[in-house]
Amino acid sequence: MQVLHQLPVSEHKDLIVGPKSGDDAGVYRLSPDIALVQTVDFITPVVDDPYLYGRIAAANSLSDIYAMGAVPLTAQNIAGFPTGKLEISVLSEILRGGMDKAKEAGVVIVGGHTIDDEELKYGLSVTGTIHPDKVITNRGAIVGDKIVLSKPLGMGIISTAIKANMAKEETIEKAAGVMERLNREVAEAMNEVGVNACTDVTGFGLLGHLYEMAYASELSAVVYADKVDYLNEAIELAAEGMIPAGSHANRNFLVGKVEISPSISRNLEMILYDAQTSGGLLISVAGNKLDELLKALELRTVGNIQVIGEMVRGERGMIEVI
Ligand code: CO
Ligand code: CO
Ligand code: CO
Numbered sequence: 394m395q396v397l398h399q400l401p402v403s404e405h406k407d408l409i410v411g412p413k414s415g416d417d418a419g420v421y422r423l424s425p426d427i428a429l430v431q432t433v434d435f436i437t438p439v440v441d442d443p444y445l446y447g448r449i450a451a452a453n454s455l456s457d458i459y460a461m462g463a464v465p466l467t468a469q470n471i472a473g474f475p476t477g478k479l480e481i482s483v484l485s486e487i488l489r490g491g492m493d494k495a496k497e498a499g500v501v502i503v504g505g506h507t508i509d510d511e512e513l514k515y516g517l518s519v520t521g522t523i524h525p526d527k528v529i530t531n532r533g534a535i536v537g538d539k540i541v542l543s544k545p546l547g548m549g550i551i552s553t554a555i556k557a558n559m560a561k562e563e564t565i566e567k568a569a570g571v572m573e574r575l576n577r578e579v580a581e582a583m584n585e586v587g588v589n590a591c592t593d594v595t596g597f598g599l600l601g602h603l604y605e606m607a608y609a610s611e612l613s614a615v616v617y618a619d620k621v622d623y624l625n626e627a628i629e630l631a632a633e634g635m636i637p638a639g640s641h642a643n644r645n646f647l648v649g650k651v652e653i654s655p656s657i658s659r660n661l662e663m664i665l666y667d668a669q670t671s672g673g674l675l676i677s678v679a680g681n682k683l684d685e686l687l688k689a690l691e692l693r694t695v696g697n698i699q700v701i702g703e704m705v706r707g708e709r710g711m712i713e714v715i
Pocket of ligand 1: 416417456457460492593594595
């Protein structure tokens with residue numbers, strides 16, 4: 394979530410996580426035992442199939458609730474639709490995809506709103522709950538924490554290739570499968586074990602979101618590039634120049650904040666900066682709880698789990714990739 398720094402921010406005694414900290418969702422205490430977790434997120438299409446786009450957009454929106462360690466309960470559709478340009482059946486397919494994904498997550502869609510818009514957009518405003526003491530923010534990382542990532546990277550590169558008609562059917566299916574996968578089981582495992590910080594990897598890419606976490610936690614981070622998982626097709630497409638504008642923006646933003654070993658290829662570097670849609674959860678967990686977390690994830694058959702680095706003492710927000 395991008396914070397608009399020039400806007401006034403709300404403060405309240407029951408506001409546990411507000412707009413100030415740039416976290417994935419807002420958290421408001423209703424009682425000593427229960428807090429409301431709220432978020433809204435919507436995206437432009439990342440695949441051509443409207444039904445699949447609906448599923449991916451919904452998974453992406455739900456992810457911000459999971460990133461807080463919370464359980465999503467209800468959601469509202471939010472859509473921008475170019476009425477003159479597209480058949481209305483496209484919108485119903487998108488909404489059907491979102492509805493099916495919500496159902497899979499055990500979330501009830503209670504309403505929504507669509508406006509006429511030049512550019513197609515869809516997502517959910519999601520409401521969930523959590524115990525106020527169990528909220529996982531992006532600022533709790535501690536020196537020695539291991540950094541865990543729960544999905545492979547490269548989805549921004551592949552989405553760019555899809556738009557340019559450069560992606561193979563098989564690649565599209567693989568990427569869509571990754572993007573529509575819920576982060577629910579990861580959130581459950583995280584909740585069971587107890588972790589220090591979490592966020593989901595989306596538009597700022599792995600390094601952008603890790604920077605935010607390290608900065609908020611007043612730490613540095615080390616990333617082991619050879620431990621990071623990505624779709625191989627993404628490396629090939631990156632070599633062909635299929636890099637989304639957002640990934641270049643991430644790289645520019647992080648100049649002076651990230652140090653990349655010269656042994657790392659330019660294409661892998663762009664994967665580390667790649668803007669993701671519905672990416673994995675990025676978790677900072679105490680070293681002595683890592684095995685327990687990995688076991689809890691294995692028990693839930695979550696694939697693609699990677700231990701990609703650790704939190705270290707150092708310049709605030711600085712990331713070293715080795
Ligand atoms: Co997020
Ligand atoms: Co989001
Ligand atoms: Co969070």
